[in-house]
Structure formats: structure tokens, C-alpha cells
Amino acid sequence: MTEGTISDRRGRLLLIGSVAVAVFMARLDIYIVGISLPTIARYFHAGTSAASWVAMSYLLFNCGSMLLVGRIADCVSARTLFLVGYAIFIAGSLLCGLSTSLGMLIACRCVQGVGGAVLVILTYTVIARFLPAASLGGAMGLLATAGALGIAVGSPLGGILTEQLSWQWVFFVNVPIGVVAMALAWRSVPAQGGGERRLGGLDYAGAALSFLAVAAFVTALFVGEEAGWGSAPVVALFGLSVGAAALFFVRQRRAKEPLVAGSLLRERRFLLANAITVCGLILMGGNGFLMPFYLELAKGLSSAAAGLVLLVYAATFMALSPFTGRLADRYAPWRLCASGMGVGAAACVAYALLLGSPGLAAAVVFLVGLALVYALFMAANAKQVLESAPTEHKGAASAVFGTLYTLSLLLGVNLFETVYSQATSGPVGAAASAGGAGAGTASAAASAAGAGAATASTAGATSATGWWLPGFSAAYVVGAVACALALLLCFGVPALEKAAARRAAAPELL
Helix, strand or coil: CCCCCCCCHHHHHHHHHHHHHHHHHHHHHHHHHHCCHHHHHHHCCCCHHHHCHHHHHHHHHHHHCHHHHHHHHCCCEHHHHHHHHHHHHHHHHHHHHCCCCHHHHHHHHHHHHHHHHHHHHHHHHHHHHHCCHHHHHHHHHHHHHHHHHHHHHHHHHHHHHHHHCCCCHHHHCHHHHHHHHHHHHHHHCCCCECCCCCHHHCCHHHHHHHHHHHHHHHHHHHHHHHHCCCCHHHHHHHHHHHHHHHHHHHHHHHCCCCCCCHHHHCCHHHHHHHHHHHHHHHHHHHHHHHHHHHHHHHCCCCHHHHHHHHHHHHHHHHHHHHHHHHHHHHCCHHHHHHHHHHHHHHHHHHHHHHCCCCCCHHHHHHHHHHHHHHHHHHHHHHHHHHHCCCHHHHHHHHHHHHHHHHHHHHHHHHHHHHHHHHHCCCCHHHHHHHHCHHHHHHCHHHHHHHHHHCCHHHHHHHHCCCCCHHHHHHHHHHHHHHHHHHHHHHCCHHHHHHHHHHHHHCHHHC
């Protein structure tokens, strides 16, 4: 065990429970807000595009601030930063509920997004820093279960609060939960910091470049489908993102106190594990967006009925994740990741071929299979990413992982939507644009279901024609390709691990 590791079982369970609440809150907030966006738009007499920035502003500041938060997490007390994150998130939530204009609400969502970034990064950091490596997979499995519960509860709870009370309560509900979570964090999270480095040396220029790169990329995805991927604004945004990212990496090599240490960027195991993350999560993001449209447009289900079918995935994932998390502590994580991606590729191909079959059997079986895919993948992948980083860089490693996690899901949403739109003239693209592409991006399943409801009335008439079949099939073939790429990358992990073991055994040869 390394210094600072919690040795007693009760302390470990208390820590896992504390960070599980943070994961639950972070996932709940995205989905509970997504379902209330139409009501918020009506309340402020705003269009759907303007209201979608309620979701987008949170996403931009949440994802864009993660690298800076990760660097801070390596310098200061874990407990202190966790409590600060909760305080920011709670204050942002309260101010969101008290907002008197759409502009104020969007600004307060930015504050809330920063708080959410702290919670996400500290979740991974404290688990990797204070739990023994032998129990890391099991902890990640429990956290995945907490996140899935937040997703499953978010939309129904948001709908109930919005309908029975008001949209403000989708934000106010975070306040009492957050206060209890702060008390639990104070008791369970050790006070130790990640190192002795001073915050005065923070690379603020690097932080600005990382925020610019992420913000430009996310905004390009947000406007790309509506404006056209080849349009001047979208091309300029992607160019700005690539340029800022390149300058960021140059800055990290020259800065005295970089956000991401050069040694971490040179660690091949860490880079490969993150590449697996990107490829592996494309299917998750894309399916979360497109599956509600399939159930409503192709199968003629109502939004409520489609939501019940989608619960099959959430329930199966929650049931399997604690078990598969423990498997990641017994077997090499890359093997579980590879198994999941292999099953994912096969499931996507089979589903693409069976989309036109009658009834819901194909969809239900696919959702159960997808739950198995990500139950195998999520905890094991998180473990191999964090294990590949040294203790003093756990915060930065968590930040890189958290940033790529979000961006990968967004990439999956846009890939599936674009492939569908190119393969068919069906209304998914129009519905997504009308409903606010940003809302769909920030909360794929919730927003997709909301947009799909606008066209559900025509589903019965159009489902028989099969116009949707080529688009959905093509999208899931893309999902199969992404899983296959992740599978191939997984086979590179053992070679890098053997090379690292040889270097550790004979450092004099380096």
C-alpha cells in the first residue's frame, strides 16, 4: 500500500459511498435539467435554440475547466477541494433556481458546471489515491452503478418536479442533497493533498488554451449539424480547437508547472488507455441519442413507453457493474475491456441486420447486450487509465480521462446523427435541430426523447414504410467499427505493460 491509502474496510466503504453521491449528483443534474428545457423556454419566452444554452453552458464550463481542476487536485487537500466543489455546485444550483432571466440562468449554469467538474475530477482522484489498487475495480463498478442510477432517475424526477412544482425545483433539489453530501465528504475523505507543489505556479495560459480548445470543439459539434459540417463557422471552430490544442501541448512542454506533466504525456500506457476510452465510448453516446428515435419513429412508441424500454439498459447495467468491477480486480483490465468491445462490435452488427424485424425483441436484447458491454468496459477501463499514472499525477490523469470521457460521448452523438442524416431523409436531423442540438449533446438520451416526441405522432404512419432502416443500420455499423478499433487497441496494452515491467526491473538500462 502507498502512503495515504485507507487500510480499514469501514473507511474504504465510507469513502466509496461519499464519492458515489458525487457521481450520482453529477449524472442526475444533466438529465434532470434536460427534460425541463421546453418548460424553461416557455417560461422565459425563448426559442429552443436559446434555451439549449442552459445545457450547453454547463457542458462547456464543466468539460473546459477539468484540466485546471485536475492540476489543483494534485496540489491541495483532497477534502478541502471536494468541499469547495460541493459549495460551488450548491451555490450555482441555488442561483439557477432563483434566476430571473434566461441570461442569468445560463451564467449560473456556468458556475454550476465548474462545481460539477471539481466533483467529477475529485471522485476519480480520491478513489485512485486512497484505495488500494486491489480494490480499485470494485470501487469503479459501484461508481458506475451510482452514475447509471442518476441517469435513470434524472428524467422521470425532472418531469415530476417540473410538472408538480416548477422548473426551479430541478435546481433546488441539489441543495439539500449537496449539504448532506458535504457532511459525508468531510467525514470520509482524507485531508491529505496530492503533493507539495504550490498553487502560485499554476499554468494559467495553459488553462486558457485547454478551455479554448474544448469550448471550440464542443461548440462546433453543437452548431455543425444545423449549419453544415463544411460551413465556414464550423470549419473555423474546428480549426480553432486544433490550433489551441496544439499550442496547449507546446505550452505543457515548456511551462514550469504544467497542467499535465510531460512525463504523463509521454507515458504510453496512459495514452493508449485514453485512446481506448475515446473509441469505446462512441457507441454509448451515439446509442443514447439515436435509440429513443428508433423506438418512437420506427416502433411507434410514446415517449413514456420508450423510456420504459430504455430502463432495460439502466437496470441491467446497475445489476452487472458491481460484479464486473470486482472482476477488474481479479483479471487484467484490458481483457475485460477487450471482451466488452468484442461483444459490442458483434451486437451492433447483429442489431443493424435485425432493425427491421417486428416487435421489440431485437431492441430489448440489444440493450441487455449493451449493458453487458459497458459493465465489462467502464470500471476496467477507468482502472487501467488511473493505474497507468503515478500517484503525484492522479489529479491530472483524472482530468484528462474526465475530459475525454465527455468529448467521446459528444462525438458519438454527432457521428450517429450525421451518419443517420446522410443515409436517410428521415426527420431525426430536423427534430434534433428543432429541439436544440446543444440540448441533445449535453443530455443525449433525455433530449433525444424530447425531440422525438415532436414526431411521435407520425411514427405509426411512417414505420411501415421502412424509410428509417438504412439510416439506423448505417449508424450502428459505425458503432461496430468504433468498438472494433477499441478492441484492437486493447491488444496493445499487455505489450506496453511488459515493457514497463522490464524498465522497472532494470532501470540502469534506461
